[in-house]
Amino acid sequence: xxxxxxxxxxxxxxxxxxxxxxxVDVRDGEFLSLVGPSGCGKSTLLRMIAGLEPxxxxxxxxxxxxxxxxxxxxxxIAMVFQNYALYPHMTVRENMSxxxxxRGLSKAEIAASVASAAAILGLEALxxxxxxxxxxxxxxxxxxxxxxxxxxxxxxxxxxxxxxxAKLRVQMRTxxxxxxxxxGSTIIYVTHDQLEAMTMADRIVVMRAGVIxxxxxxxxxxxxxxNSFVGSFxxxxxxxxxxxTVAGGDTGxxxxxxxxxxxARLPVTKQVAAGATVDVGIRPEDLEVGASGPHAQVVxxxxxxxxxxxxxxxxxxxxxxxxxxxxxxxxxxxxSLRTDSEKLHIFDAETGTRI
Amino acid sequence: MxxxxxxxxxVAAIQSSALSKRAPRDPVSLIGTISLSLIAFAFAFPxxxxxxxxxxxxxxxxxxxxxxxxxxxxxxxxxxxxxVFLFNELKLGRHLLNTAIASSGQVLLVVxxxxxxxxxxxxxxFPGREGLFALTLLTAFIPLEVILVPLYxxxxxxxxxxxxxxxxxxxxxxxxxxxxxRQSFRQIPPELDDAARVDGAGTWRIFWRIAMPNVRPALAxxxxxxxxxxxxxxxxxLVIMQDPDKQIVQVMLAGxxxxxxxxxxxxxxxxxxxxxxxxxxxxxxxQRYYVRGLMTSGIR
Numbered sequence: 300x301x302x303x304x305x306x307x308x309x310x311x312x313x314x315x316x317x318x319x320x321x322x323v324d325v326r327d328g329e330f331l332s333l334v335g336p337s338g339c340g341k342s343t344l345l346r347m348i349a350g351l352e353p354x355x356x357x358x359x360x361x362x363x364x365x366x367x368x369x370x371x372x373x374x375x376i377a378m379v380f381q382n383y384a385l386y387p388h389m390t391v392r393e394n395m396s397x398x399x400x401x402r403g404l405s406k407a408e409i410a411a412s413v414a415s416a417a418a419i420l421g422l423e424a425l426x427x428x429x430x431x432x433x434x435x436x437x438x439x440x441x442x443x444x445x446x447x448x449x450x451x452x453x454x455x456x457x458x459x460x461x462x463x464x465a466k467l468r469v470q471m472r473t474x475x476x477x478x479x480x481x482x483g484s485t486i487i488y489v490t491h492d493q494l495e496a497m498t499m500a501d502r503i504v505v506m507r508a509g510v511i512x513x514x515x516x517x518x519x520x521x522x523x524x525x526n527s528f529v530g531s532f533x534x535x536x537x538x539x540x541x542x543x544t545v546a547g548g549d550t551g552x553x554x555x556x557x558x559x560x561x562x563a564r565l566p567v568t569k570q571v572a573a574g575a576t577v578d579v580g581i582r583p584e585d586l587e588v589g590a591s592g593p594h595a596q597v598v599x600x601x602x603x604x605x606x607x608x609x610x611x612x613x614x615x616x617x618x619x620x621x622x623x624x625x626x627x628x629x630x631x632x633x634x635s636l637r638t639d640s641e642k643l644h645i646f647d648a649e650t651g652t653r654i
Numbered sequence: 655m656x657x658x659x660x661x662x663x664x665v666a667a668i669q670s671s672a673l674s675k676r677a678p679r680d681p682v683s684l685i686g687t688i689s690l691s692l693i694a695f696a697f698a699f700p701x702x703x704x705x706x707x708x709x710x711x712x713x714x715x716x717x718x719x720x721x722x723x724x725x726x727x728x729x730x731x732x733x734x735x736x737x738v739f740l741f742n743e744l745k746l747g748r749h750l751l752n753t754a755i756a757s758s759g760q761v762l763l764v765v766x767x768x769x770x771x772x773x774x775x776x777x778x779x780f781p782g783r784e785g786l787f788a789l790t791l792l793t794a795f796i797p798l799e800v801i802l803v804p805l806y807x808x809x810x811x812x813x814x815x816x817x818x819x820x821x822x823x824x825x826x827x828x829x830x831x832x833x834x835x836r837q838s839f840r841q842i843p844p845e846l847d848d849a850a851r852v853d854g855a856g857t858w859r860i861f862w863r864i865a866m867p868n869v870r871p872a873l874a875x876x877x878x879x880x881x882x883x884x885x886x887x888x889x890x891x892l893v894i895m896q897d898p899d900k901q902i903v904q905v906m907l908a909g910x911x912x913x914x915x916x917x918x919x920x921x922x923x924x925x926x927x928x929x930x931x932x933x934x935x936x937x938x939x940x941q942r943y944y945v946r947g948l949m950t951s952g953i954r
Binding site: 346349350351370371372376377378380381382384385386387388397398401402445449 | 843845846848849850851852853854855856859863864867868
């Protein structure tokens with residue numbers, strides 16, 4: 300197990316810079332998730348840590364040692380790929396043995412390591428199968444087995460669950476989390492699925508366009524997003540961002556929507572000048588149907604069983620609210636929205652920064 | 655009730671699909687079968703005729719030529735005398751061995767150069783890669799006849815005239831082979847290389863342990879095509895091989911046709927039939943590889 304420190308890391312492909320000065324410290328035994336939309340540079344960052352992509356500037360330190368010039372094989376890392384990347388012409392046993400063979404371990408040592416990794420993942424019955432003879436879930440498990448068998452300092456996962464169906468994904472999520480708890484290993488896990496990051500990671504790094512937007516624990520990011528991008532990226536359904544103008548009200552400053560409706564009182568802690576344009580972030584579960592408040596019209600009602608997701612139009616802006624249990628609302632219904640001003644997230648409309 | 659419906663439906667679907675498989679062929683596929691049979695017959699007929707004729711004595715070959723009867727095709731008195739003559743008098747075995755040496759050398763060299771160059775063009779990053787590959791492909795458009803004289807001079811200058819090496823050395827690098835292997839290596843997902851690098855393999859090991867086993871179908875195709883090409887070579891061996899004992903079987907057989915004193919049609923047909931056998935055997939042995947699809951799984 301090891302720390303991983305990324306210092307002012309830059310990656311350019313010709314004129315295009317895809318990573319612009321990344322700083323991350325991954326603690327020993329930590330499960331760190333890199334999330335962000337496609338093209339944000341998260342996979343490139345992971346590949347650079349793995350040694351599969353050369354570094355343009357900056358340093359990568361694994362276990363106190365700068366590994367910039369070190370080949371992938373000398374970094375003592377293991378990687379699980381999105382498409383598993385199992386060697387098609389090798390059985391599961393051979394796939395798992397390959398790295399140990401490359402290290403020059405004896406046959407007995409290899410057999411013992413493979414057996415123990417197979418036992419951890421319940422792969423014993425599959426050892427003599429070829430990848431094509433297994434389901435996606437089984438291949439995924441073998442890909443993890445191939446990583447575990449080497450007992451590396453750091454595990455790198457590159458969107459390992461994105462090829463699985465929804466049910467299997469949830470199951471594997473639990474398994475990977477359980478595995479991390481049992482092995483206590485350092486894991487860097489790339490995903491575009493914020494739910495995966497939220498449920499699995501100790502800390503999350505949110506990236507966009509080659510820069511880090513915020514680093515924090517899942518609930519930190521959820522409760523106190525540093526900007527409107529993080530706010531809307533973390534959480535499902537996504538946070539509502541309602542563009543408002545700040546105006547002075549009878550009981551203090553209020554947020555006024557485009558249709559001149561008062562959305563909510565600004566929290567007392569927020570210092571915003573009257574006339575400023577802000578984006579008010581409201582989590583869907585913090586928005587309720589009330590007796591009074593700004594009017595909106597229901598557009599879509601989506602029951603999920605334990606709750607109902609309602610999409611409504613508020614002065615032309617789409618907002619979502621989550622109603623506990625069943626709802627009698629229908630498309631076209633006029634509703635009033637109510638929210639607790641203490642739960643609002645206020646962002647500068649221009650910079651997106653949290654106020 | 656609804657459970658019954660659920661379980662009945664798939665069974666019915668399976669039954670109907672099984673029935674449709676057993677149903678008589680539709681007219682389109684019948685026409686296809688007939689056309690293919692005709693084409694197969696057109697291809698097989700000359701070979702079969704040659705094989706049957708090889709069992710006739712030379713005098714019988716000439717006697718049954720006109721008028722056309724069933725005996726023009728089938729031997730009235732089957733005999734192996736042509737084969738005995740070929741092996742005993744014309745030393746066919748020796749010439750077959752010469753051809754085998756030339757073909758094996760050719761196949762071995764081409765496999766080595768095509769896989770290495772194909773892999774480099776497909777997987778390694780180096781400046782000028784695309785330009786170099788285009789140049790390599792261009793050489794495919796230069797026919798042997800055009801370079802025959804300069805090639806002879808080069809090989810002769812190296813003192814290789816009438817050596818076995820001269821038969822295959824000039825064709826050690828084949829643009830077609832390099833192209834075929836490059837395309838094939840490109841089909842392997844790059845993640846396999848990444849996984850192997852992380853697992854501790856260097857470029858050579860990735861080539862040998864990961865890439866090569868996954869291009870076996872293309873490799874089989876390359877071996878087969880090169881073997882046929884080299885087995886059927888005629889012009890170059892005719893020019894460069896001046897030692898009759900080391901001459902390849904094709905040139906030796908062609909010589910039979912031009913024999914000035916007496917007809918050797920019987921042995922000629924026997925020889926032609928015999929040299930076809932290795933090609934047929936190779937094709938049968940390797941067909942399961944080249945018809946099989948590439949890279950079935952391990953990657954989604």
